[in-house]
Every structure is written in C-alpha cells, then in structure tokens.
Amino acid sequence: MLQPGDVIGNRYKVESLIARGGMGSVYLVTDSKLNHKTWAIKEITQMHNNERFLEEARLLTTLTHPYIPKITDYFEPDAQGNCYLVMEYVNGITLQQRFENANYRIPLYTILKYMQQVCEILMYLHNQERPIIFRDLKPANMMVDEHDNIRLIDFGIARKYDQDKHSDTIQLGTIAFAAPEQFENKQTDQRTDIYALGAVMYYLLSEGKYYYQNSTVLDKAPSHLPQELIAIVRKLLEPNPAHRYQDISDVRQQLNLQIANRDREFSVTKTLMLRSEDHHLLYPAFYTTQATPSNPALIIYLLDVSGSMSLMKGYKRRIDIVSDSLQVALRQMVFRSTKGSRISSRYRVAIIAYSDEVFDLIGGVKKIDELMSTGLPTLKTYRFTDTAKAFQHAEQILRDELPRMQDCPAPLVCHMTDGVYTGEDPQPIVRRIMDMSVKDGNVLVENIFISDDVLETEVDQPKHWQGVRAETVFKDDYADKLRRMSSIIPESYREMINEANYNIARGSLFMFPGTNPDLVSLGFQMSAATTLR
Structure with missing residues (x-):
C-alpha cells in the first residue's frame, strides 16, 4: 500500500488515499512535471496478467468523453504485481454515496438526468469501431462531480465486443446489477449494459431495493412514478436480451421524453395551483414538520x-x-x-x-x-x-x-x-x-x-x-x-x-x-x- 510522500515514476507524489477496494486503491497525487497538477492514480494489486492490464490501459487512453475521466499515463506491473493508471481527478462523490447521503431518496428529475448522462456515455462506448462493453455499471462506479454531472469510473472489466466469440473469457460483474448472461457461459454485448442500466434505475427508484429475476418490476415503487417510466424499466430488465431495448440511443430517447414530460407537468401543475379557486385542494400535504432544537x-x-x-x-x-x-x-x-x-x-x-x-x-x-x-x-x-x-x-x-x-x-x-x-x-x-x-x-x-x-x-x-x-x-x-x-x-x-x-x-x-x-x-x-x- 502506498503512503503519503511516496513517488511513482519519479513524477507523481502521493498526497492521500481517496478510496480502497478489493482490487486495489485510488490515491490523490501531484505531478512534479506539470506545476503540481492534481491527478488520481489507481493502483491495481497483484496483477500477474500483464496483457490484460496493458489492454485496459491502451483502451482507456483512447477514450475522450466529457463524462469519462481521461487516462493520461500508466505503469506496467512491477515485481510485486502492482500496476498504476494515472487519470483525471474528479472532485465529487460516488452516486452510491450521494444516494446514501440522501437517505436513499433522490428526486425523480435528478435520477432521470443522471441516467440520461449514463446513456450518453454508453452511446459513446457502444459506437466505437469495436464497441466497448462496460459490463459493471453500478452506483459505486459512477461519480457525481462538483457540477452534479455523472462521470463513469473503473473500467476494470470493460472489453471490446467480438461478434465472433460465443462466450466471455472472464465472467465478472456486480451480482445485484449484472445481466443474466453474465452468470451463464454466454457472450455479453451492448444489451448487457442496457440491462445493468435498468438494474441501477430500479435500485434508485425503489429507494435502495435490488432487482432479482423473481421480482415484479417496481411492484412497491413510490406512487408518484409514471407508468411509462415503470414500463421503460421493465423492458430494460428483460431476462432475454432479445426482448430488451436493442440500442442505448433508444433508451436515451425514452428518458428524454420522461424529462420533457416532467417539465411540462411541473409547469401545468404550478399554473393550475395558481389559477384554481381551490388552491388548498391542489397543494401537496407537505411542509408540516415543526422545527425543534434537535431538528431545527x-x-x-x-x-x-x-x-x-x-x-x-x-x-x-x-x-x-x-x-x-x-x-x-x-x-x-x-x-x-x-x-x-x-x-x-x-x-x-x-x-x-x-x-x-x-x-x-x-x-x-x-x-x-x-x-x-x-x-x-x-x-x-x-x-x-x-x-x-x-x-x-x-x-x-x-x-x-x-x-x-x-x-x-x-x-x-x-x-x-x-x-x-x-x-x-x-x-x-x-x-x-x-x-x-x-x-x-x-x-x-x-x-x-x-x-x-x-x-x-x-x-x-x-x-x-x-x-x-x-x-x-x-x-x-x-x-x-x-x-x-x-x-x-x-x-x-x-x-x-x-x-x-x-x-x-x-x-x-x-x-x-x-x-x-x-x-x-x-x-x-x-x-x-x-x-x-
């Protein structure tokens, strides 16, 4: 494990630990060659498969998208099997932390905005000459930056899609958000990410519940959720990839419609409230909590x-x-x-x-x-x-x-x-x-x-x-x-x-x-x- 003051590649000085996981840690570093510019360095421990690491590093350095942190440098595995990726530092917290901080209740409009941005990222990845499948979408792999935008991080198991392969070499993914084909000896493709997007949406919309194949989609969802949105999530979570949305651009279009509908509903509701002779019948039953010394x-x-x-x-x-x-x-x-x-x-x-x-x-x-x-x-x-x-x-x-x-x-x-x-x-x-x-x-x-x-x-x-x-x-x-x-x-x-x-x-x-x-x-x-x- 790196310590503050350690220097990587005679250039990057470790300032502090940002996060730690099963595969390694992420550190805040300063760059001695670029006027002490701040970067994040991801340390991947015990990486004995050099080719896999180099493939990920080369893949990431080719990506340029406003919602994907730019990878600028990498170091191959050392004698202990530790390797390093140098990337743009994102000032923010993960979507998982944002969700927990909000007591597992993020406003619907915000969820729609975040998921629409994830769609834009996936469109970029899926439309590469050789499509890139992320394969591990989850709130812990999404950062909410200081401008309240989503940034997709941790491309550890992303890979390029090979249509001639009938199965994946490595079956990975986070159980709560992984598509059924990731647990079977089957090939993953763009629709695998589409399923995972649905699983993340289900998690956020249901105030923290995980979706399983024997669940009824959002059967206990908050009553304010539009039926059209529930139908979108249901289609995203189809077990059979052929029954899901086939292209992430279709999902983005549907989410954009939901955002536009919500804007219209907000405007119409506000107008009705103001013009009705019975405003008290239309005003929601909120704002009755009394301030106390413990809850001011x-x-x-x-x-x-x-x-x-x-x-x-x-x-x-x-x-x-x-x-x-x-x-x-x-x-x-x-x-x-x-x-x-x-x-x-x-x-x-x-x-x-x-x-x-x-x-x-x-x-x-x-x-x-x-x-x-x-x-x-x-x-x-x-x-x-x-x-x-x-x-x-x-x-x-x-x-x-x-x-x-x-x-x-x-x-x-x-x-x-x-x-x-x-x-x-x-x-x-x-x-x-x-x-x-x-x-x-x-x-x-x-x-x-x-x-x-x-x-x-x-x-x-x-x-x-x-x-x-x-x-x-x-x-x-x-x-x-x-x-x-x-x-x-x-x-x-x-x-x-x-x-x-x-x-x-x-x-x-x-x-x-x-x-x-x-x-x-x-x-x-x-x-x-x-x-x-």
Missing part, C-alpha cells in the same frame, strides 16, 4: 450587494433597508425560539452576500442564538451581480446539510436582489435546488425584488395585499423570471404570517416586490414563518 429549520439568505444597492429608496439606501429587515427577521427567530428565559434554538442560518464574488458573512451555518450573540457584519456594496454563483454556493450548502436534515423542516433559500444578473443564467441552478428534498418536502426558494417600478398596480397597503399570483402583471421582465424561480408558499407559512394581520392568499408565490420597506420586511419575515414545536 435551515434558512439560507442570499443578498445581492451590487453597486445599485447603495441607491436611495425614500430616505434610506436599499442596502440599509435590507439590513434592517434582516435584523427584524432574525430577532423574530430568537423570539420564537425563546421559552421562558431560555433560548432553545429552532433555526440555523447562513448569510451569503454576493456581487461578482460570493462572501460568506458569518462563516458557515450558525444557530440563531450563536449568530445573534456575535452580531451581524455591516453590509457593503460592490460592483456586479453574479446571481448564478450565489445560488451555486447555496446549492453546495444544501448538499452538505441535507443528509443530516431528513427529519427537519424543508430548508428555505431567501434571495434578495435589485436587478438583472450579469453572469450565467441562475434559473437551471434554482431548478436543481427546488428539486432537492427532505421528508417534509422540496427545498423552498423565495425571491425579494427591490425596485421602484415592478408592479402595474402598486401596493399601497401591504397588510391587504394578497401576494404575487399567476395573473400578477409586472412591468419588469426580470420580475417575471424571478416569479418562475419562486416556490409556492406552503399553507403552514401562509397561516403563520396571516396571524400578524396580513392577507396573503392561498397559492401565492414566495416572491415579494420590494417597492416599499414594508414589503421588503414582509419578505424577510416570511422566511422565518416555519412552524415550531
């Missing part, structure tokens, strides 16, 4: 501190209105967490300011009592508005926090801005965030848009205002975009805020046009309106 609520504030936030709004700067409103919301959290003379913190908070850079104002996620005892830093204004970068930061916080939050209220991301972004489009990132979930429901996203000219009909009496609706007319195109990036206000939040004599209607969106200080304050107060116990 998480609120992530994203505050636009671009240069325009220093403009005056009435007798105050916009940034000062935001600072005052945030203070009111935080004091409300303290008040609601206080029992007698003792604070039993029921909130955890992150406060992120952003312009063209992101600033963590309080150093991570803090309990509300800890935050208020140290005080808030003064908000300063900078230049531009990279909203996508801010939401990416929030997304990373959620990835880190959600595995420990399954019994907590659904987190809320409260975003305040006063103008159009200057970086990438934030909407796809917001959609990913809104697809994250805990048992209580999906992550909520709120938007507070500070502007002098947002609504066609101005709000003179905030206490009587019913909220942003489907029919609300905006003067500003960016306000329309923010509406599409906003969750529907759960009944529990609406009822809580209406106890303070507001009149927010059922089905209104988590969006507040900050045309006056009272509406800005209402938006921040709404962020703290989760139910408590």
Whole structure:
C-alpha cells in the first residue's frame, strides 16, 4: 500500500488515499512535471496478467468523453504485481454515496438526468469501431462531480465486443446489477449494459431495493412514478436480451421524453395551483414538520450587494433597508425560539452576500442564538451581480446539510436582489435546488425584488395585499423570471404570517416586490414563518 510522500515514476507524489477496494486503491497525487497538477492514480494489486492490464490501459487512453475521466499515463506491473493508471481527478462523490447521503431518496428529475448522462456515455462506448462493453455499471462506479454531472469510473472489466466469440473469457460483474448472461457461459454485448442500466434505475427508484429475476418490476415503487417510466424499466430488465431495448440511443430517447414530460407537468401543475379557486385542494400535504432544537429549520439568505444597492429608496439606501429587515427577521427567530428565559434554538442560518464574488458573512451555518450573540457584519456594496454563483454556493450548502436534515423542516433559500444578473443564467441552478428534498418536502426558494417600478398596480397597503399570483402583471421582465424561480408558499407559512394581520392568499408565490420597506420586511419575515414545536 502506498503512503503519503511516496513517488511513482519519479513524477507523481502521493498526497492521500481517496478510496480502497478489493482490487486495489485510488490515491490523490501531484505531478512534479506539470506545476503540481492534481491527478488520481489507481493502483491495481497483484496483477500477474500483464496483457490484460496493458489492454485496459491502451483502451482507456483512447477514450475522450466529457463524462469519462481521461487516462493520461500508466505503469506496467512491477515485481510485486502492482500496476498504476494515472487519470483525471474528479472532485465529487460516488452516486452510491450521494444516494446514501440522501437517505436513499433522490428526486425523480435528478435520477432521470443522471441516467440520461449514463446513456450518453454508453452511446459513446457502444459506437466505437469495436464497441466497448462496460459490463459493471453500478452506483459505486459512477461519480457525481462538483457540477452534479455523472462521470463513469473503473473500467476494470470493460472489453471490446467480438461478434465472433460465443462466450466471455472472464465472467465478472456486480451480482445485484449484472445481466443474466453474465452468470451463464454466454457472450455479453451492448444489451448487457442496457440491462445493468435498468438494474441501477430500479435500485434508485425503489429507494435502495435490488432487482432479482423473481421480482415484479417496481411492484412497491413510490406512487408518484409514471407508468411509462415503470414500463421503460421493465423492458430494460428483460431476462432475454432479445426482448430488451436493442440500442442505448433508444433508451436515451425514452428518458428524454420522461424529462420533457416532467417539465411540462411541473409547469401545468404550478399554473393550475395558481389559477384554481381551490388552491388548498391542489397543494401537496407537505411542509408540516415543526422545527425543534434537535431538528431545527435551515434558512439560507442570499443578498445581492451590487453597486445599485447603495441607491436611495425614500430616505434610506436599499442596502440599509435590507439590513434592517434582516435584523427584524432574525430577532423574530430568537423570539420564537425563546421559552421562558431560555433560548432553545429552532433555526440555523447562513448569510451569503454576493456581487461578482460570493462572501460568506458569518462563516458557515450558525444557530440563531450563536449568530445573534456575535452580531451581524455591516453590509457593503460592490460592483456586479453574479446571481448564478450565489445560488451555486447555496446549492453546495444544501448538499452538505441535507443528509443530516431528513427529519427537519424543508430548508428555505431567501434571495434578495435589485436587478438583472450579469453572469450565467441562475434559473437551471434554482431548478436543481427546488428539486432537492427532505421528508417534509422540496427545498423552498423565495425571491425579494427591490425596485421602484415592478408592479402595474402598486401596493399601497401591504397588510391587504394578497401576494404575487399567476395573473400578477409586472412591468419588469426580470420580475417575471424571478416569479418562475419562486416556490409556492406552503399553507403552514401562509397561516403563520396571516396571524400578524396580513392577507396573503392561498397559492401565492414566495416572491415579494420590494417597492416599499414594508414589503421588503414582509419578505424577510416570511422566511422565518416555519412552524415550531
């Protein structure tokens, strides 16, 4: 086993162990010839079949695909039978770890996206001049990188398909995901990978159950799964290869249709919820989990501190209105967490300011009592508005926090801005965030848009205002975009805020046009309106 400080090939210095398995280990190394660039080195132990290793190494060095880590170098077996592959380092975790961290429940949209990316990888492999069969698809061989994309790793038993052979030399594969022909003396081909894709989908969709030939496909699946998707999985898992999909491109096409259907269903459902006179009949029975000291609520504030936030709004700067409103919301959290003379913190908070850079104002996620005892830093204004970068930061916080939050209220991301972004489009990132979930429901996203000219009909009496609706007319195109990036206000939040004599209607969106200080304050107060116990 290699140790930190060991050097391979007079070039690659071992920094740490990344992972260890039955066939060997993977290490993080730095390259002395390329300005200490970071690579991963896979050590394969006791490899006495030099030809097999060299075949794998040569195979991998020819592959170029964005979802396959590039192999750049290799070392033949040494006297102890150890050989090494040098490859691109993927910053992320395996899909198996991602699945376990999410308590074996990944949102359907995310599963479909991951599997669609696996299809793209398999299309590339299967369409080589001599098709490459991966033969060991499983969540532990798929990395989820820092951009939430799948990267296929560990080509240890991949091989080129030879149509003249009637059986494989080596019968390998992980039992839970291997096709029937891998356990028999039969030739594997592209359809072997297609079966394994179905087995992985079954595993993810059934919240961690393995598929066996005597199982009924997704017989105990969650009720929200579309019948068309169950039919796709059933066909993928046909024991007879002739009855499966014959080409991975057909599978990708079917998954793309499922993704498109889900996008349409999301849009239609949201519209129906907003336009129906009986919103409460349509709204899902989520967001009823009460925050407690052991299962507190998480609120992530994203505050636009671009240069325009220093403009005056009435007798105050916009940034000062935001600072005052945030203070009111935080004091409300303290008040609601206080029992007698003792604070039993029921909130955890992150406060992120952003312009063209992101600033963590309080150093991570803090309990509300800890935050208020140290005080808030003064908000300063900078230049531009990279909203996508801010939401990416929030997304990373959620990835880190959600595995420990399954019994907590659904987190809320409260975003305040006063103008159009200057970086990438934030909407796809917001959609990913809104697809994250805990048992209580999906992550909520709120938007507070500070502007002098947002609504066609101005709000003179905030206490009587019913909220942003489907029919609300905006003067500003960016306000329309923010509406599409906003969750529907759960009944529990609406009822809580209406106890303070507001009149927010059922089905209104988590969006507040900050045309006056009272509406800005209402938006921040709404962020703290989760139910408590």
